[in-house]
Amino acid sequence: MIDFRLGDEYEALRKTVQDFAQNEVAPVIGGFYEREEFPYDLVAGMGRMGLFGLPFPEEFGGMGGDYFALCLALEELARVDSSVAITLEAGVSLGAMPIYRFGSDEQKRRWLPALCAGEALGAFGLTEPGGGSDAGATRTTARLDDGGGDWVINGSKSFITNSGTDITRLVTVTAVTGQKPDGRKEISAIIVPSGTPGFTVAPKYSKVGWNASDTHELSFDDCRVPAGNLLGERGRGYAQFLSILDEGRIAIAALSVGLAQGCVDECLRYVNEREAFGSKIGAYQAIQFKIADMETRAHTARLAYYQAAAKMLRGEPFKKEAAIAKLVSSNAAMDNARDATQVFGGYGFMNEFPVGRFYRDAKILEIGEGTSEVQRMLIARELGLPS
Numbered sequence: 267m268i269d270f271r272l273g274d275e276y277e278a279l280r281k282t283v284q285d286f287a288q289n290e291v292a293p294v295i296g297g298f299y300e301r302e303e304f305p306y307d308l309v310a311g312m313g314r315m316g317l318f319g320l321p322f323p324e325e326f327g328g329m330g331g332d333y334f335a336l337c338l339a340l341e342e343l344a345r346v347d348s349s350v351a352i353t354l355e356a357g358v359s360l361g362a363m364p365i366y367r368f369g370s371d372e373q374k375r376r377w378l379p380a381l382c383a384g385e386a387l388g389a390f391g392l393t394e395p396g397g398g399s400d401a402g403a404t405r406t407t408a409r410l411d412d413g414g415g416d417w418v419i420n421g422s423k424s425f426i427t428n429s430g431t432d433i434t435r436l437v438t439v440t441a442v443t444g445q446k447p448d449g450r451k452e453i454s455a456i457i458v459p460s461g462t463p464g465f466t467v468a469p470k471y472s473k474v475g476w477n478a479s480d481t482h483e484l485s486f487d488d489c490r491v492p493a494g495n496l497l498g499e500r501g502r503g504y505a506q507f508l509s510i511l512d513e514g515r516i517a518i519a520a521l522s523v524g525l526a527q528g529c530v531d532e533c534l535r536y537v538n539e540r541e542a543f544g545s546k547i548g549a550y551q552a553i554q555f556k557i558a559d560m561e562t563r564a565h566t567a568r569l570a571y572y573q574a575a576a577k578m579l580r581g582e583p584f585k586k587e588a589a590i591a592k593l594v595s596s597n598a599a600m601d602n603a604r605d606a607t608q609v610f611g612g613y614g615f616m617n618e619f620p621v622g623r624f625y626r627d628a629k630i631l632e633i634g635e636g637t638s639e640v641q642r643m644l645i646a647r648e649l650g651l652p653s
């Protein structure tokens with residue numbers, strides 16, 4: 267039988283994160299956003315709550331939960347703010363997860379405890395200035411030096427989340443390490459600790475949204491790291507990152523649902539206060555229908571990510587469901603942000619109200635971790651259509 271009720275532990279987590287978002291994040295995040303400042307204290311608070319360790323085993327400093335628990339936390343955070351939510355999403359699913367999934371025991375013991383505690387952040391460097399959707403076109407190279415003791419990395423990566431904070435400890439990058447027998451590029455994943463000579467973090471970007479999250483371009487100029495920093499098998503880097511992105515799409519879907527639901531929350535408050543033509547605007551059917559549509563989108567998108575997560579946790583193939591969840595959820599976030607801004611009228615265009623922030627934060631959800639076009643390509647491929 268199908269049962270969509272959350273178990274007690276999931277429900278308790280959801281409630282705890284909801285309280286944190288409303289009581290700790292909501293009062294201060296607007297200021298961080300305006301100042302384009304990374305909210306270190308909030309990140310430390312999420313660390314103390316164990317959010318960065320949610321899906322990892324206790325032996326590595328994690329909470330022993332699962333990926334769905336992470337998704338619930340992301341949804342509740344993004345209901346209030348997406349910069350904080352993406353910092354957690356990228357820290358866990360892009361920073362720590364590749365090390366947990368593909369790292370050696372030594373790599374896990376070295377890196378995971380601080381990442382799980384939220385005391386350190388890891389980043390994931392796949393996208394390059396020359397292209398993100400076509401990640402196989404990677405131009406960054408890594409060659410073993412003559413003695414075979416070090417990788418020497420050259421190239422650059424674009425738009426890398428969590429890569430330049432004071433607590434960023436590492437970035438895992440994809441690089442071409444040779445050629446396969448069939449002539450294709452051999453791409454491997456390599457861990458580069460922050461501060462390694464030859465590894466430069468550019469000043470932060472000026473962004474449309476996610477303004478309290480950390481994003482930089484990275485460059486590598488004869489950057490040397492030990493040969494042992496190879497993550498997983500040589501030549502498997504591309505496949506590893508694609509599988510990390512499949513999971514990450516469920517997390518981004520959850521974050522998108524949070525933003526979509528946050529739009530409903532804000533509108534429900536506002537339309538019962540704001541008056542026009544002698545009535546609360548919530549009495550007008552045009553406004554009610556907008557809010558009903560917003561709730562419908564958030565609800566259906568939530569079902570899509572719950573189902574994708576359920577398949578993933580059961581160990582079943584979930585590529586198509588994750589792409590569908592990301593596609594519908596990011597659409598829902600965009601549509602809801604546009605409608606919520608409309609409901610707020612002129613105040614929707616003012617940064618002092620969260621819906622303005624939601625509007626600016628929604629667009630990236632149709633771009634990051636695979637654009638909407640890429641999701642459609644994946645869904646079509648899973649349906650057996652030629653690629």
Ligand SMILES: Cc1cc2nc3c(=O)[nH]c(=O)nc-3n(C[C@H](O)[C@H](O)[C@H](O)COP(=O)(O)OP(=O)(O)OC[C@H]3O[C@@H](n4cnc5c(N)ncnc54)[C@H](O)[C@@H]3O)c2cc1C
Nearest residue numbers: 390391392393397398399425426427633634635636637639
């Ligand atoms: C704030 C932010 C944070 C990010 N964080 C990270 C990060 O931590 N790590 C990381 O590696 N990357 C990160 N990214 C990069 C992000 O994943 C890429 O921007 C995204 O995958 C798209 O790649 P692109 O920007 O190169 O666009 P392109 O790949 O150049 O695409 C341009 C347009 O062409 C379309 N397109 C491309 N190919 C096709 C096709 N075959 N058919 C139809 N349409 C196509 C795309 O859908 C898009 O509309 C981040 C980006 C942003 C903006």
